[in-house]
Amino acid sequence: MNYWLRMRVALQGVTLVALVAGSMAMKARKNEITEATGIGEGLPRNEQSAEIIKEQKREKEREEFEERLKGAQEAHDAEVRIRKGVRVVPTVEDSPAAKRSSWWWSSSTTKESSNKLEEPSKKP
Numbered sequence: 001m002n003y004w005l006r007m008r009v010a011l012q013g014v015t016l017v018a019l020v021a022g023s024m025a026m027k028a029r030k031n032e033i034t035e036a037t038g039i040g041e042g043l044p045r046n047e048q049s050a051e052i053i054k055e056q057k058r059e060k061e062r063e064e065f066e067e068r069l070k071g072a073q074e075a076h077d078a079e080v081r082i083r084k085g086v087r088v089v090p091t092v093e094d095s096p097a098a099k100r101s102s103w104w105w106s107s108s109t110t111k112e113s114s115n116k117l118e119e120p121s122k123k124p
Contacts, residue, residue, distance in 0.1 A: 033052065
């Protein structure tokens with residue numbers, strides 16, 4: 001019977017060691033993030049977390065803006081080509097539905113967008 005009591009105490013000790021080690025690892029990771037981003041130095045913990053979340057949100061918005069800007073630039077280029085007389089024939093891969101992934105089929109089946117350029121036919 002003493003054997004099982006000793007085992008229980010030993011396992012409780014291992015549990016405490018795991019808790020302390022995990023706490024130290026989380027603190028080290030948080031310090032790495034703070035040093036890497038430079039955000040949150042001298043702020044309370046809640047404000048540090050909020051500042052990191054705000055910075056991540058700003059970065060996401062910046063990426064979305066750049067994506068919209070790229071789409072606008074492509075649309076502008078298409079308009080310029082139309083004005084010059086070069087017609088762009090969209091392919092199936094260019095449709096918005098082809099760029100979305102679905103649970104039914106994987107996005108790996110979609111190909112990169114490629115527009116086919118047709119020179120205007122010149123009649124003599």
